[in-house]
Amino acid sequence: AQKITQTQPGMFVQEKEAVTLDCTYDTSDPSYGLFWYKQPSSGEMIFLIYQGSYDQQNATEGRYSLNFQKARKSANLVISASQLGDSAMYFCAMSSIYGNNRLAFGKGNQVVVIP
Amino acid sequence: GAVVSQHPSWVICKSGTSVKIECRSLDFQATTMFWYRQFPKQSLMLMATSNEGSKATYEQGVEKDKFLINHASLTLSTLTVTSAHPEDSSFYICSARAGTGVNQPQHFGDGTRLSIL
Numbered sequence: 001a002q003k004i005t006q007t008q009p010g011m012f013v014q015e016k017e018a019v020t021l022d023c024t025y026d027t028s029d030p031s032y033g034l035f036w037y038k039q040p041s042s043g044e045m046i047f048l049i050y051q052g053s054y055d056q057q058n059a060t061e062g063r064y065s066l067n068f069q070k071a072r073k074s075a076n077l078v079i080s081a082s083q084l085g086d087s088a089m090y091f092c093a094m095s096s097i098y099g100n101n102r103l104a105f106g107k108g109n110q111v112v113v114i115p
Numbered sequence: 116g117a118v119v120s121q122h123p124s125w126v127i128c129k130s131g132t133s134v135k136i137e138c139r140s141l142d143f144q145a146t147t148m149f150w151y152r153q154f155p156k157q158s159l160m161l162m163a164t165s166n167e168g169s170k171a172t173y174e175q176g177v178e179k180d181k182f183l184i185n186h187a188s189l190t191l192s193t194l195t196v197t198s199a200h201p202e203d204s205s206f207y208i209c210s211a212r213a214g215t216g217v218n219q220p221q222h223f224g225d226g227t228r229l230s231i232l
């Protein structure tokens with residue numbers, strides 16, 4: 001079974017600072033993908049970044065980077081130079097073959113960026 | 116690219132009404148679409164997986180007769196909440212995926228807020 005754990009309480013971040021959102025996962029599947037999504041208060045889910053289990057390098061996408069530590073089964077999201085528009089819920093998710101490629105979501109991290 | 120349109124955004128209707136929600140992939144063909152339900156301050160709960168031309172696969176505990184899913188084409192899936200009651204009030208959101216690999220992200224619509232009076 002797949003399991004995603006996001007346990008951080010809500011976070012306040014100063015504008016222009018970096019923030020790290022923790023995500024740990026549990027799976028016995030040899031091949032899996034890890035995703036981060038952003039959900040603003042308006043409700044839409046925005047795909048941010050993807051990391052494959054066999055990828056040698058950490059994924060980066062603009063201000064987003066993923067700190068992938070396979071042995072520790074963690075896939076933390078780093079947002080650099082926070083902006084007010086980054087205030088949202090952030091969900092870590094995993095897809096795997098044994099899970100029929102469905103996404104298993106964590107409970108989410110609430111981030112509020114303050115000026 | 117990878118735009119998913121969901122309609123309507125808001126629905127307010129009386130108890131007993133059936134409500135249809137549409138999910139369209141605008142610029143790609145979606146082999147699989149997913150329907151989720153989300154309660155306030157909670158994560159997404161997968162309701163069903165929809166494959167074009169075949170019956171949807173429902174998650175445990177989701178009533179098939181209550182939540183009818185039709186995936187008529189590679190760009191359109193619909194969710195019909197039949198005889199909706201206040202307990203069906205929720206945020207429903209769909210997603211679509213172009214391929215089948217673990218590296219394929221799901222692209223989400225903007226969601227539908229359903230309120231049953």
